[in-house]
Amino acid sequence: KAGVTQTPRYLIKTRGQQVTLSCSPISGHRSVSWYQQTPGQGLQFLFEYFSETQRNKGNFPGRFSGRQFSNSRSEMNVSTLELGDSALYLCASSLRDESEQFFGPGTRLTVL
Amino acid sequence: AQSVAQPEDQVNVAEGNPLTVKCTYSVSGNPYLFWYVQYPNRGLQFLLKYITGDNLVKGSYGFEAEFNKSQTSFHLKKPSALVSDSALYFCALGGGYQKVTFGTGTKLQVIP
Numbered sequence: 384k385a386g387v388t389q390t391p392r393y394l395i396k397t398r399g400q401q402v403t404l405s406c407s408p409i410s411g412h413r414s415v416s417w418y419q420q421t422p423g424q425g426l427q428f429l430f431e432y433f434s435e436t437q438r439n440k441g442n443f444p445g446r447f448s449g450r451q452f453s454n455s456r457s458e459m460n461v462s463t464l465e466l467g468d469s470a471l472y473l474c475a476s477s478l479r480d481e482s483e484q485f486f487g488p489g490t491r492l493t494v495l
Numbered sequence: 496a497q498s499v500a501q502p503e504d505q506v507n508v509a510e511g512n513p514l515t516v517k518c519t520y521s522v523s524g525n526p527y528l529f530w531y532v533q534y535p536n537r538g539l540q541f542l543l544k545y546i547t548g549d550n551l552v553k554g555s556y557g558f559e560a561e562f563n564k565s566q567t568s569f570h571l572k573k574p575s576a577l578v579s580d581s582a583l584y585f586c587a588l589g590g591g592y593q594k595v596t597f598g599t600g601t602k603l604q605v606i607p
Contacts, residue, residue, distance in 0.1 A: 387538075416595060426585060426597040439594035473538060480590055481527055483541040 384409055387487035389474050395493045401462040404490045408455050408476030414438075415457040416484065417449060420471040429472075432457055461492075469494045497522040499588045501598035508576045509606050516571040516601045518586030522593075528569045529587040530560055533600075539585065545569060556580070576605045 388407045396402050408415050416439075417429040428441040432451035449459045455476070461468055471491050475484035498521045508514045520526055530542040543554025545562045553559045560571045569586060583602050589595040 418597075425599040428594050428596065431594060441594065475539075477590070481544075481546045482590070483529055483544050484531075484539075484595070485541070486531075486538040488538045 387474060387476050387485050389472075389487035389490050391490060392488065393491045393493075395495065396464050397495050398464055398466060400464050401460065402464060402492060404459045404461075404472055404474075404492075406457045406459070406474030406476075406487060408457070408474075409478075409485055412476035412478050412485070413455055414477045414480075415451055415455060416475045416477075417457070417459050418473040418475065419443075420473055420489070421469075426473070429459065464494045466494050468492065497526075497588055497593065497596050499586050499596050499598040501584075501586055501601045503601050504599070505602040505604060507604045507606060510578055511575050514573050514576040514580070514603065514605070516584050516586075516603060518569045518571065518598060520567050520569060520586075520588045522588060526569075526588055527590040527593070528560075528562065529590075529595075530554065530558070530569075530571050531585045531587060531597075533583040533585065535582075542571070542584075576603075578605045578607050581605045 390405045414433045416431040419427045430449050431439040435451045446462045451457045471489045473489045475486045477484045500519045528545040531539040533539045543552050545552050550562045558573050583600050585600050586598040
């Protein structure tokens with residue numbers, strides 16, 4: 384089976400712009416989660432989607448949003464980018480509630 | 496609210512010696528607990544999990560972890576450390592209808 388894929392792998396944006404990141408989970412996985420990883424804050428949970436519904440949400444401002452499509456692919460959008468949004472954004476999928484998560488390689492976002 | 500603590504930012508151990516990476520948690524109800532490893536410039540990889548059953552869980556690459564309900568701990572262990580075990584280790588709590596909370600990570604340095 385193919386692993387979790389994320390596109391693009393690298394992205395450079397300027398403050399005020401918006402960005403959309405994409406994640407394709409492992410085939411058959413209906414849960415997709417997004418995380419922000421920074422050296423200072425560690426791994427922070429953004430949100431989780433299950434069967435096209437947002438099931439859990441972390442403590443991020445409304446500029447961060449996401450969605451999941453019927454084929455389980457997910458997108459994450461960040462509007463009005465700030466310098467502090469520079470981070471590695473990780474997507475993970477899982478098969479069942481008690482299952483481990485499989486992580487993609489991440490999208491490295493740099494905001495200038 | 497649930498939480499995970501990894502009290503050590505870094506653990507140094509000599510090659511061949513046993514290693515322990517500590518994790519404690521707080522949650523109401525029964526926990527789903529996981530360990531993940533992140534090698535440099537790579538995504539997170541699943542090591543092992545505790546859902547229910549035997550308190551000693553065995554995982555990938557010779558790692559194991561002991562679930563201790565009374566001490567609310569889930570420490571990661573390996574009898575004999577390898578230089579190639581040097582990486583960033585994350586403990587995680589949750590899953591399903593509970594959002595996943597990651598610890599801050601512990602950098603393991605195995606010294607030749």
